[in-house]
Amino acid sequence: MTLTPRFETPYERSGVLVPGMPVLEPGVERYPVPGGGSRAVAVEAGDEIAVLDPQGLQQGELVIFAPDGRSDAGMLGASGAGRPEGVIAALSGGTPSGARVARALDTAGFDLGRADAVRIFDEGSRPGDMARFHAACDGLVILAAPGGPMRPDAQDAPTGLILYVRRASLRNAKGGLKPPDPLADPIHDFNIQPGEARSYEVKKGQYIQILDVQGRECSDFQAFSLRALDKGIERDIDPTTTRTLMGALYPQPGIFSKYWSVDQEPLVEIVQDTCGRHDTFGLACTARYYEDLGYPGHVNCSDNINADLAQYGIRPRAGWPAINFFFNTMLDETNAIGMDDPWSRPGDFVLLRALTDLVCVSTACPCDVDPANGWNPTDIQLRSYGADQSFSRSIGYRKTAEADVEDTKETGFHGCFARHTRNFVEYNGYWLASDMTNHGALAEYWACREKAAVMDLSPLRKYEVTGPDAEALVQLCVTRDMKKLSVGQVVYTAMCYEHGGMIDDGTVFRLGQDNFRWIGGNDLSGLWLRQQAEERGLNAWVRDSTDQLHNIAVQGPLSREILSAITWTPPTQPTIDELGWFRFTIARIGDYDGIPLVISRTGYSGELGYEVFCHPRDAAAVFDAVWEEGAPKGMLPLGLEALDMLRIESGLIFAGAEFCDRTDPFEAGIGFAVPLKTQSDDFIGRAALETRKAQPQRKLVGLEIESGIVPSGGDCVRLGRAQIGEITSAMRSPILGKTIALARLDLPHTEIGTAVEVGQLDGQQKRLKASIVRFPHFDPTKERVKGNYG
Structure with a gap:
């Protein structure tokens, strides 16, 4: 059987689809290779090897070493291209994947300088193209996805490849998965079968990995x-102590990461978590639980824990309070505890660090009578690592349910903001500052309103859309008219599904006749663009450039003055002083030889402002240049808390608050981004949006709330006993001196001046008096964004 580009399918049984559990054919193994990175995999004679290019236009380079150190492309049935420059560059790039491959080569004594490379996709590739090879001997295969740093004004981002190996001998005949490679050289490394418990000792500072x-x-x-x-x-x-001290159902990587004893002594802290859904309410499963269900004698975790801890003289308990990693429990509105299938995917894990010398115990739950283990108990891998290892804090991020998990990343500007704060929170797969130590959100807010502020917006998703059909693709997928978008211009727009619900809002940059850049809030928008190009056969490529373009926003009345003083623009580009609203320029720090930038006159603050894009390797130098000029003028770094205040006052919408995939742009308050009268071309969702506009049901409005109490997003808005809508965002406005909110209400009750009430508790027992007002609440004519500070 031959590998095909579309052989991964979601798990399905009896009408139940589980996209998060992709199924590979027996004997097939999958190894993602990051753009600019590499991967080494041992192969055996007869194995089939395939390389998939998911995004297109990504070259690959393949090398094989025989056990005796020889390297010959003929071992893969291919023609050689000589010295593997791409693999060598990938290994020297300082990436984690490169470091792992380099260690594997050093251990085996293989010399890359004498290797014979196989070049893949040299002539260009479409998304989904696959190259296939067969191993003629046992050996080590190395795949690289070479590519250098992308300039901000270029669109040649290196993207990932996927290496598949079909084993000639099916070593996992039952279809079971092997544990992934350890994170480092392990101290403990054992497998726990369902219905087993295992205790182990861990010294202070050592790490514990519990892997599903x-x-x-x-x-x-x-x-x-x-x-x-x-x-x-x-x-x-x-x-209970842990929940109380951490203020959460269970700790997560970051500041509030520790598990505590009843004496309020921290015992372990969580460093990495790729699942993010666990239980701290129930006991480990007990004999009584199964007895009450009619299964007397069923093996259970509490009895297993008792038996294994007896060697330490620990007294048995009928039920053990435990941290049940991956157990999916929830509380309903009646305070009942329920459960469902775990959220964990194959290979998900938690990584903890011991804060004192410990005796630990771990189990693989045997429950097969409810959804606790997806009705199919399987194995847990337990590993520990030395205190000399270093693991960065990470909360696993996935672009989609079926995507590979990614570590939480630090932006190129992270170290610069870390000079001002320790309070970082996870945001869309990155660590972003929440507020600044010694300043606080209020001071940061006022700096932006009165002087200037600099904030990290690098997690915005960037996708390069290129090719002869690039304009047609973007025109199809967004609500604004791309035919009217000039080179050097930016437009704010919405992207919708067929039913009119929003995928995302974002901006489109036109870099050339057939060159566009989409910048949005989530990966679904970029993946949607690629899906449409593939399904409709358009001659366009959509490649992820998020990790090649990081950006800060310089916002506030002095932002133009600051950037004008530190940037140089070529004669063919507008200067900072000339740059119009929703335009961008190609610039450099200092002079002709300075760091390359793309600077757009855009922002998310309601003030005059700019976004500065650069490669992550240049981020620190760019920040330092901005800071050196701006700090004497009163500029402050700004975190997410202050940013939220600024955007609510200015009526700027946020995903998950003002819109979701059931909200159309009109209901989200951005009907201006859907110019149905002047946009004559069809686009996805147009028919539904025409119907929705003609028959509106809900509308986003502004509220002023009489009390100083700030409602929460989702709080009901009522007229008498009837609910007529809900709060989407709220704040206490510093500049207006009022509590204000954005709310989506049923259309008949959206007239300005209408008196309503915001319900809290159960929506009936506590009410906040409010009235509908014009929004944006602050600077509704956008004079400040235009630079008019009269």
């Missing part, structure tokens, strides 16, 4: 202070 090998499997975890045990005292993780 097959996916949808729970693992109870408990840890005891070894010092306390030596004194005959049992001090283990107390879920």
